[in-house]
Amino acid sequence: xxxxETLVIGGGQAGLSVAYFLRRYKIEYLVLDDQDQxxxxxxxxxxxxxxxxxxxxxxxxxxxxxEGETExxxxxxxxxxxKQYEKRYDLNIKRSTKVTTVHKTAFGYKLETNTGTYYxxxxxxxxxxxxxxxxxxxxxxxxxxxTMIHSSQYKNADSYNNKSVLIIGGGNSGAQVLAEVSxxxxxxxxxxxxxNFLPDDIDGRYLFNDATDKFYGKTGNTNAGLKTSLSDxxxxxxxxxxxxxxxxxxxRPFSSFYDNGVVWDNGDKxxxxxxxxxxxxxANLKHLESLDIIENxxxxxxxxxCKKLPNLWLVGYGSxxxxxxxxxxxxxxxxxxxxxxxxxILRS
Numbered sequence: 001x002x003x004x005e006t007l008v009i010g011g012g013q014a015g016l017s018v019a020y021f022l023r024r025y026k027i028e029y030l031v032l033d034d035q036d037q038x039x040x041x042x043x044x045x046x047x048x049x050x051x052x053x054x055x056x057x058x059x060x061x062x063x064x065x066x067e068g069e070t071e072x073x074x075x076x077x078x079x080x081x082x083k084q085y086e087k088r089y090d091l092n093i094k095r096s097t098k099v100t101t102v103h104k105t106a107f108g109y110k111l112e113t114n115t116g117t118y119y120x121x122x123x124x125x126x127x128x129x130x131x132x133x134x135x136x137x138x139x140x141x142x143x144x145x146x147t148m149i150h151s152s153q154y155k156n157a158d159s160y161n162n163k164s165v166l167i168i169g170g171g172n173s174g175a176q177v178l179a180e181v182s183x184x185x186x187x188x189x190x191x192x193x194x195x196n197f198l199p200d201d202i203d204g205r206y207l208f209n210d211a212t213d214k215f216y217g218k219t220g221n222t223n224a225g226l227k228t229s230l231s232d233x234x235x236x237x238x239x240x241x242x243x244x245x246x247x248x249x250x251x252r253p254f255s256s257f258y259d260n261g262v263v264w265d266n267g268d269k270x271x272x273x274x275x276x277x278x279x280x281x282x283a284n285l286k287h288l289e290s291l292d293i294i295e296n297x298x299x300x301x302x303x304x305x306c307k308k309l310p311n312l313w314l315v316g317y318g319s320x321x322x323x324x325x326x327x328x329x330x331x332x333x334x335x336x337x338x339x340x341x342x343x344x345i346l347r348s
Contacts, residue, residue: 004030005346007111007120009099009287012040013060013328014126014316016082017335019091020061025343031091032113034098038086039079041130047156048180049075052172052234053329061332063088072236078328099287108311122311122342125288129281129317129326136279139256144275146260151177151278160185160274166262169278170195170250175233177278179242188270189250196232197248200240283317304338311345313338 006022008015011033022029035043051058051073058073059065065073065081073081086093094115101112108121133150151173163185167178170191178189233239242248254262261271282297293299293308304322306312314321315334322337324330 001119003107004028004118004120006030006122006124006342007032007109007118008124008126009102009111010040010126010128010316011035011038011093011095012042012126012128012130012316013082014128014325014331014335015040015124016085016091017060017331018124018126018315018338019093020089021336021339022342023089023091025339027339027342027346029092030118031093032097032099032111032118033093033095036096038083040082041128042075042079042082044130044152045075046151046154046177046180047075048238049176050236050238051078051328052236058328060085060328061335101290102288103290104309122313122345124313124315124338124342125285126315127284127287129283132282132284132286133277134280134282135277138254138262141257143259144257144261146272147274149274149276151276152281154276157181157184163273164188164271166190166270166272166275167278168253168275169280170233171278171280172233173280174278175239175242175248176236177276178247179238181276182242182245182247187247188272189248190253191250192253195248195250197239197243198232198234200235202234304334305341313341 005027006029008018008029008031011031015031015033019029019031037043054071055065055067055073058078063085068077097113097115099111099113102123103110105119108119109123111118111120130152133152135150151169154177157180160181161184165181165185165187167174167181167187168190170193174189174191175195178187181187239248254264256263258269261269263269285294285297285299288294288299291309293306298320299314300307301314301321304313304315306314315338316325316331318326322334325334
């Protein structure tokens with residue numbers, strides 16, 4: 001029975017970041033990834049997706065993403081970068097391996113997967129959120145006869161030609177999907193509050209730096225003197241183009257569905273052929289349910305370390321697992337901190 005010093009569940013940006021630092025410290029590790037190729041959840045995003053930070057702010061620890069033809073990397077470019085990152089550092093990854101159950105043992109953890117059983121002294125869960133899309137519940141939702149998908153299922157606008165499409169969600173995904181679908185369909189955008197569009201010269205690099213300032217008690221102002229949030233909409237080229245067509249207007253949420261569409265608060269009805277939910281994700285923790293440590297879809301942590309069980313860390317799920325840990329640019333800080341913890345325990 002082989003017992004690894006560390007197993008990492010998930011081969012996306014968080015898992016690769018952890019593996020990078022484990023390799024530096026010569027820890028015997030293995031990354032278990034349920035995908036059949038490099039790229040993590042990015043392989044399942046829509047075709048035209050653009051990152052909203054420039055190349056140098058869309059990189060993992062150790063090696064910057066090479067400059068491309070455009071300032072903001074495409075989905076394809078970022079997936080290729082992750083593929084080359086794995087090769088550059090010869091990261092130890094086992095593909096097509098889905099962890100179904102985790103058990104606590106006397107020496108560490110036992111992981112049951114579709115490719116066998118694995119054992120480790122320390123464990124890092126880095127499965128992210130992409131496999132747990134969130135769709136809010138509205139009255140009479142089941143009555144709707146049109147198509148209904150989450151943005152995680154959206155690929156392109158080909159199937160929406162000349163249709164009436166409701167797009168729900170006010171973040172960057174909602175704005176980018178709206179920009180694309182509105183070229184071929186009649187669209188209506190629904191957001192909880194009025195969307196906050198950043199000035200054209202403010203992008204993800206400023207958002208991350210300003211959020212970092214806020215986290216450490218600084219002003220949180222950009223160089224332009226603006227208050228910012230990681231949920232603000234970055235004006236990438238497709239969104240600028242949509243603004244020029246006058247489609248970046250939104251309504252507040254409706255009250256319920258009916259068979260052909262939605263009912264607004266004033267009782268008016270609007271028919272739609274399709275609904276696209278751009279309403280985000282929740283942590284994918286199903287593989288840890290057997291440990292009985294999940295409450296309200298979170299696990300209590302001290303930074304990234306689980307409080308209820310020893311030698312278990314969670315990386316890349318959001319602010320509760322380290323500030324900005326769900327971002328490409330921010331995950332390196334939490335990965336490095338996590339591996340420092342692991343090294344301290346294994347070498348003590």
